Amino acid sequence: MQIRLENLLKKFNETTAVDHVNITFQEGALTALLGPSGCGKSTILNMIAGILPPTDGKIYFGENDVAEVPMEKRGVGMVFQNYSLYPHMTVLQNICFPLESKKELKKAARIERAKELAKLTRVDELLSRRPGELSGGQQQRVAIARALAKEPEILLLDEPLSNLDARLRLEMREEIRRIQQETHVTAVFVTHDQEEAMSISDEVVLLKGGTVQQVAAPQTLYDNPSNQFAATFLGNPPICIVNGIVQSGRFMAGNTPVRWDGVKHVEEGRKVALGIRSEALKLSNTNEEADFEATIQSKYIIGRDALAVVELNGQPVRFYLTEDLDCLSDGDLVSLTFRNKGVFLFDCETGARLS
Ligand SMILES: Nc1ncnc2c1ncn2[C@@H]1O[C@H](COP(=O)(O)OP(=O)(O)OP(=O)(O)O)[C@@H](O)[C@H]1O
Ligand SMILES: [Mg+2]
Numbered sequence: 001m002q003i004r005l006e007n008l009l010k011k012f013n014e015t016t017a018v019d020h021v022n023i024t025f026q027e028g029a030l031t032a033l034l035g036p037s038g039c040g041k042s043t044i045l046n047m048i049a050g051i052l053p054p055t056d057g058k059i060y061f062g063e064n065d066v067a068e069v070p071m072e073k074r075g076v077g078m079v080f081q082n083y084s085l086y087p088h089m090t091v092l093q094n095i096c097f098p099l100e101s102k103k104e105l106k107k108a109a110r111i112e113r114a115k116e117l118a119k120l121t122r123v124d125e126l127l128s129r130r131p132g133e134l135s136g137g138q139q140q141r142v143a144i145a146r147a148l149a150k151e152p153e154i155l156l157l158d159e160p161l162s163n164l165d166a167r168l169r170l171e172m173r174e175e176i177r178r179i180q181q182e183t184h185v186t187a188v189f190v191t192h193d194q195e196e197a198m199s200i201s202d203e204v205v206l207l208k209g210g211t212v213q214q215v216a217a218p219q220t221l222y223d224n225p226s227n228q229f230a231a232t233f234l235g236n237p238p239i240c241i242v243n244g245i246v247q248s249g250r251f252m253a254g255n256t257p258v259r260w261d262g263v264k265h266v267e268e269g270r271k272v273a274l275g276i277r278s279e280a281l282k283l284s285n286t287n288e289e290a291d292f293e294a295t296i297q298s299k300y301i302i303g304r305d306a307l308a309v310v311e312l313n314g315q316p317v318r319f320y321l322t323e324d325l326d327c328l329s330d331g332d333l334v335s336l337t338f339r340n341k342g343v344f345l346f347d348c349e350t351g352a353r354l355s
Helices: 041-049 091-099 107-120 136-148 166-183 194-200 218-223 228-233
Strands: 003-012 015-025 030-034 056-061 076-079 154-158 186-191 203-208 211-216 240-247 250-253 256-258 271-276 281-283 292-302 305-312 315-320 333-338 343-347
Touching (some): 015 041, 030 041, 030 194, 076 136, 107 166, 136 154, 166 194, 194 218, 203 218, 228 271, 240 315, 250 271, 281 315
Parallel strands (some): 030 186
Antiparallel strands (some): 240 250, 292 305, 305 315
C-alpha cells in the first residue's frame, strides 16, 4: 500500500513538530525516516497510524484519504521501541491477541496463523514462555510477529532496535529486512542511526526540525547530499567541514590555497564550506600536482583502517592511508590530492550545496 503525505502539519501548542511535509512511501518498500532527536519522526509515524490527528494536511493510503478512518481500521501494524508486549501472556497468546477481534477466525485458525508468524520471526521454539523469560532480541521478534498478525498492509516501526546491544541490533536489522522482503509489507522504519537507515532501507527520508531535507536511495544520499546537514548526518567517520572563501578561482582555507574545480563557478569572495569525506583524499603521487599541502597532526588505526589527520584553517581533516603508517610522522608537511568523489561545496550561511 502506497502512503502519501501531503502538506502534513502537526503543532503542539507553539511547537511545530512536523512542518508541511510531503512524502511518498512506495508500496512494498522499506523506507527509513532518519533524523536527530526531536525532528518529528515519531509524530509522523503516529499520524500515519491514526494515533495522532494532523493539524493540517492529508494522508492517503493508495487513493484513499484516511482522515476519517480510525486507528484500528487503517490496516497498520506497529512496533515500538519498548516492545510493549503483555507481560502476563505467553508468546503464543501475545501473537494471537490482535486476532481475537477477528470473529470470523476460529480459535484453531488463529493459533495456526500465530504459529506461522512465530516461525517467520523465528520464535517458534518459545511459544509457551512469557516476555520476562525472553532476551531483548526475542521480545523484539515477538513484537514484530504480533504487529504482523492481522496481515497489515503497512508496518510502522519506531526505533525498534534501540534497546538492543550492538551485535543484536545488527542481527535484528537483517531479520527485519528479511521479514519485510518475505511479506512485501510496506514498511516505515524510524531511526536516528544513519548506519541503520543506510543498511536496511530502499529509500531514506532525512528530516531536520520537522522538515524534509532529502529523499533518496541510501547510497545516493551519501554520494550526493543536497545540503551540508545531509552530508554531515551521514557517514562514519563523519565528513570534515572546512570554512573558507573563494579567491582567484581557488578555495582559501585561511592562508592555505586549495585547488578544487568545484569553486570555479562560484563568485569571488563568497564564504563557503568545503566538505571532505575521508575516502576523498590521498597523499599525492610523486608525478602528480598536489591540490593542497598540510601538516600531519596525528595518525591512528581503527581495525583494518589507518587514518591520518591534517589541519585546514583550524579544522581537522581525516583521510585513509593506503601506505604504511610508519612512512609518516607527526609534523611532516605532505602534499594531498583529491580523488574524484566525496568533496562538496556548501554555502556557509544556508548550508545549500553549491557544487
Ligand atoms: N505530546 C506532545 N506535546 C508537546 N510537544 C510534543 C509532543 N510530542 C512531541 N512533541 C515535540 O514535537 C517535536 C517532535 O517530536 P518527535 O517525538 O516526533 O521527535 P522524534 O524525531 O521522534 O525524536 P526522538 O528521536 O527523540 O524519538 C519535539 O520537539 C517534541 O518535543
Ligand atoms: Mg521518536
